[in-house]
Amino acid sequence: MGRQLTRKFVSRSNGTWAASAIAIICFLTGIAVTAHVGLLIRNELxxxxxxxxxxxxxxxxxxxxxxxxxxxxxxxxxxxxxxxxxxxxxxxxxxxxxxxxxxxxxxxxxxxxxxxxxxxxxxxxxxxxxxxxxxxxxxxxxxxxxxxxxxxxxxxxxxxxxxxxxxxxxxxxxxxxxxxxxxxxxxxxxxxxxxxxxxxxxxxxxxxxxxxxxxxxxxxxxxxxxxxxxxxxxxxxxxxxxxxxxxxxxxxxxxxxxxxxxxxxSGGWSSTGKEVWITQFIGSLISLVFGVMAFLLISEIYKVRSMALHDPLTGLANRRLLEERMHQLAAMCERSGVGFEIFYVDLDAFKPVNDSYGHSVGDQLLIEIGDRLQSQTRQSDTVARVGGDEFIVLTPGNMRSPEKDTFVHRMLERVTQVFEFSGASIDVKASVGSASFPKDASTVADLLRVADRRMYAQKARSKQSAMNVPENGVPQAG
The missing domain is CATH 3.30.450.350 (CHASE domain)
Incomplete structure (x- = not known):
């Protein structure tokens, strides 16, 4: 739960800072205008x-x-x-x-x-x-x-x-x-x-x-x-x-x-009066209102933008944001020659979890999987949820085969750990398919299809070797 709150804070921090900065500018501008008007009133007095x-x-x-x-x-x-x-x-x-x-x-x-x-x-x-x-x-x-x-x-x-x-x-x-x-x-x-x-x-x-x-x-x-x-x-x-x-x-x-x-x-020129105090009070109040409205408006804009580019459940990048970043890396590859890797992660037999424990537990499992994937990636990497129980990890730069195998093994080892929630222990299994750009495909769409096919091939092999669930056993997501 703590990682979920941290992830949401980080995903919205840029919007919060931008909204705060604009709100402060609006407030200070209003205060400056109020001070100027107050000065004019004092001069008139x-x-x-x-x-x-x-x-x-x-x-x-x-x-x-x-x-x-x-x-x-x-x-x-x-x-x-x-x-x-x-x-x-x-x-x-x-x-x-x-x-x-x-x-x-x-x-x-x-x-x-x-x-x-x-x-x-x-x-x-x-x-x-x-x-x-x-x-x-x-x-x-x-x-x-x-x-x-x-x-x-x-x-x-x-x-x-x-x-x-x-x-x-x-x-x-x-x-x-x-x-x-x-x-x-x-x-x-x-x-x-x-x-x-x-x-x-x-x-x-x-x-x-x-x-x-x-x-x-x-x-x-x-x-x-x-x-x-x-x-x-x-x-x-x-x-x-x-x-x-x-x-x-x-x-x-x-x-x-x-x-x-x-x-x-004898007492000097009088530059104070109720007009000055009323102007300062109303001006400060209006400045505060404009500042709050600016903060709420900018926050809402960033919130809507974030919703358009992030998964509402996990807070991870959605398919749209993932493809935007992939296209950016593909364009950079044309200039630098450095490509990127994608890893298509799919949970096996996720439906029994929803059927046995309810969708709320299933949602918590998806959130946990997102956290586990993020814990195995760098800040420059992107973890996206692209389907019900499907995730894609995007890593800038190409990996050699040993590095890729090690990364996949470490990622699966973390993802497939037992998920404990509300007194229940759920085994987690997943299948991974990877693809390299530009080695495996020259376009983003083709690269996604390659990774998707390899993931389903891995899933088919896992089903052939999977063991049946024992009688009175616990359903597994994998």
Whole structure:
């Protein structure tokens, strides 16, 4: 029984390995596709998270843009007031009330300065800025470039932020004043009066706009990209934020500022969700199902193929497979000159075993004979069942007569051993006829007929010398 199971395992092992390999490939392919789809979903979740962050940043950007524009508007109101007094001799006291009102209205404004002819003549509040009175911007290397730019461009210029001596950082708004000599005079034809300057406290400006380092679990930074955008400088917030995979929105600000608002979630981008887990679970399940289906399908194909080429009872090769291998060896013989041998084995008086013990015992005897023949052959040999109690052994290569006789004797000695099953002992007899290719025949069909005739000749001789079964004796298969 153990040899029967081993034989069935060996006969089906190639199909099992092939089915297993294809099933694994199908499963791994499905897992790879699932992983790719999962990655796409994760990327989409991150993209959606970035869109949500961008929406939050848009609100913060709008507040900051509004606050800076409002402050610049205050400066423009001051410029309009200065223009109204263009024909009057400059007196600082004339501008105290409006300057004080602007500072009180906008807490981001730290101070206001007026510089007719680019010389600072008035500053509000006077303390602690009194020492700055009389400053000629043209002689100040740090402040003159922005004043000159405003004067030449005739537009508002915002510089900074700069570190203040009295502490903190500030933005400097330079508003050039070009009063009109008459109504409708073009700006290009107006004469330069001087410059009005507003000093904005950066911290107060950000607070007034509701800009904080962290808003709704979003880390914020404000970056100055510079005039040409080549160098970025962190103005506010986390300095390391620019190194993260952040969301950036440009700030549309007056005065030539090139700022960006950066945002990054405190917990990083979210790439997990029920969509990912559902996709992975369903994808893995489908991959497993496809793998199992592939295994069963390939196994069934090999099983059907094996059934078509093997005897269902013994698992040995059937006549079809035997003849295929014989034709292959015959074709090889034409090239190499090396033939093959066949041995036709037939059990004598097999029918009495079925009649006396039943077909189940007869089937077990046939299985045992197949095992015995296989035990006497090489791995390259083929043992086939070609009839009810007929077997053929195919051995590649030609044998000399002594070798053939020895092989037949050894094979018969093993086959004709007593078969014991379910308490019964059955004598086994067999007849063998052999033939050599291409010595005895030039075709496979002729070779089979030669071996068959020799087997029946041997059977006839055995019957002539056979002894009768004793009374109350055991029927024999031979």
């Amino acid at each position: 991150v993209a959606q998270h970035k869109r949500d962050i961008a929406t939050e940043l848009s609100e913060a950007r709008a507040r900051l843009e509004t606050e800076i524009s409002r402050t610049v508007a205050h400066g423009l109101a001051l410029r309009a007031f200065v223009a109204e007094l263009k024909d009057k001799r400059f007196v600082a006291a004339d501008y105290r009330n409006i300057s004080t009102e602007l500072i009180n209205e906008n807490p981001s404004i730290r101070s206001i300065g007026l510089a007719p002819g680019n010389i600072l003549r008035a500053v509000f509040p006077l303390e602690p800025n009194k020492a700055a009175l009389g400053l000629d911007y043209r002689s100040n290397a740090s402040q003159w470039p922005a004043v000159e730019k405003a004067m030449v461009s005739r537009e508002t210029v915002i510089a900074g932020p700069i570190e203040l001596v009295q502490g903190g950082r500030a933005l400097l708004i330079r508003i050039p004043v070009y009063p009109a000599e008459f109504s409708g005079q073009s700006l290009a034809d107006r004469s330069y009066w001087g410059v009005a300057s507003l000093v904005l406290d950066e911290e107060s400006l950000m607070a007034s706009a509701g800009i904080k380092p962290v808003i709704n679990d979003i880390n914020l930074s404000v970056v100055d990209k510079g005039e040409d955008g080549s160098a970025a400088r962190i103005l506010f917030g986390d300095k390391k934020l620019a190194e993260q995979d952040h969301v950036a929105l440009p700030l549309l600000l007056p005065g030539g500022l090139n700022w960006e608002l950066l945002g990054y979630p």
